Amino acid sequence: MTLQQIAELLNARVVARPDKLYRDISFAFASDLMSDVLTLEQRKIILLTGLANIQAVRTAEMSDVSCILLVRNKKASPEMIRLAEEAAIVIMEYDGSMFKASGILYNAGIQPIY
Amino acid sequence: MELKFHIMGGDFSNAGSASSEIKRVLKQINVPSDIIKSIVVALYEAEVNIVAHAYEGDMVVDVQPDRLIAVLSDKGPGIPDIELAMQEGYSTASPKVREMGFGAGMGLPNIQKNTDILNISSTPGEGTKVSFTVFFKPKS
Numbered sequence: 001m002t003l004q005q006i007a008e009l010l011n012a013r014v015v016a017r018p019d020k021l022y023r024d025i026s027f028a029f030a031s032d033l034m035s036d037v038l039t040l041e042q043r044k045i046i047l048l049t050g051l052a053n054i055q056a057v058r059t060a061e062m063s064d065v066s067c068i069l070l071v072r073n074k075k076a077s078p079e080m081i082r083l084a085e086e087a088a089i090v091i092m093e094y095d096g097s098m099f100k101a102s103g104i105l106y107n108a109g110i111q112p113i114y
Numbered sequence: 115m116e117l118k119f120h121i122m123g124g125d126f127s128n129a130g131s132a133s134s135e136i137k138r139v140l141k142q143i144n145v146p147s148d149i150i151k152s153i154v155v156a157l158y159e160a161e162v163n164i165v166a167h168a169y170e171g172d173m174v175v176d177v178q179p180d181r182l183i184a185v186l187s188d189k190g191p192g193i194p195d196i197e198l199a200m201q202e203g204y205s206t207a208s209p210k211v212r213e214m215g216f217g218a219g220m221g222l223p224n225i226q227k228n229t230d231i232l233n234i235s236s237t238p239g240e241g242t243k244v245s246f247t248v249f250f251k252p253k254s
Contacts, residue, residue, distance in 0.1 A: 032215060033215055033216075033218055034214070034215030034216055035215070035216050035217070035218035035219075035220040035221065035224070036218065036220065037215075038155050038158070038159060038220070038224055039220060039224055039227075051215045053126075053214060053215070054126070054127055054130075055126065055129065055130070055162075055214045055215050055216070056215065058129065058130030058133075058134070058158065059130075059158075059215065061130070061134060061137070061154075062130070062133060062134075062137070062151070062154045062155050062157075062158040063151070063155065064147070064151055079127070087134070
């Protein structure tokens with residue numbers, strides 16, 4: 001499933017790197033704990049998080065996470081967007097909860113990591 | 115090639131900038147992407163540890179043809195019991211560090227998982243030195 005399809009499915013706003021929406025996503029990981037994100041070995045991951053700070057973007061950069069979906073109507077700061085643009089990470093903002101986004105993506109065939 | 119970075123304790127807005135620079139360099143010299151990921155995750159964990167726990171520190175990264183050697187030394191409270199700190203889930207992180215998404219007691223174990231050789235030495239009240247080596251060989 002592409003990030004474009006995910007954005008449409010969730011009606012999410014793309015706020016960084018809209019040029020990378022062609023990326024294919026296989027897995028989703030839902031966490032506010034970046035320590036756990038840093039233990040993931042998979043690629044083609046979308047990260048669902050309510051942690052809207054610069055370290056979420058840094059963690060995505062180091063972990064090769066393709067896209068951050070900010071849940072619970074959290075907004076990406078200008079600093080987050082600047083860093084995501086540099087590191088080629090897509091950021092989307094979503095009004096619903098982490099649980100709701102997880103359910104929709106799971107139903108659509110996105111795989112859990114474990 | 116040797117790269118040096120100074121890291122300030124408490125400076126969360128810049129935490130990860132040194133690791134990011136190393137990632138860029140490793141990509142340029144065509145290190146395999148899974149090895150790059152292991153290296154930068156270990157570097158970032160170590161960098162965040164300095165920001166989270168120490169007053170200041172230095173990261174020195176030596177990129178050799180077949181391996182990367184990193185040394186991160188800090189001035190800070192040190193680790194009284196390294197064996198305990200290596201256990202998953204053990205953490206002395208402040209609430210502020212936890213708000214940043216860290217402090218779950220996963221950092222040092224994750225550095226060990228992502229490196230081939232790891233040495234940690236510490237003097238309580240003075241500081242900590244974390245050294246690791248990662249070889250650029252494909253993972254089995």
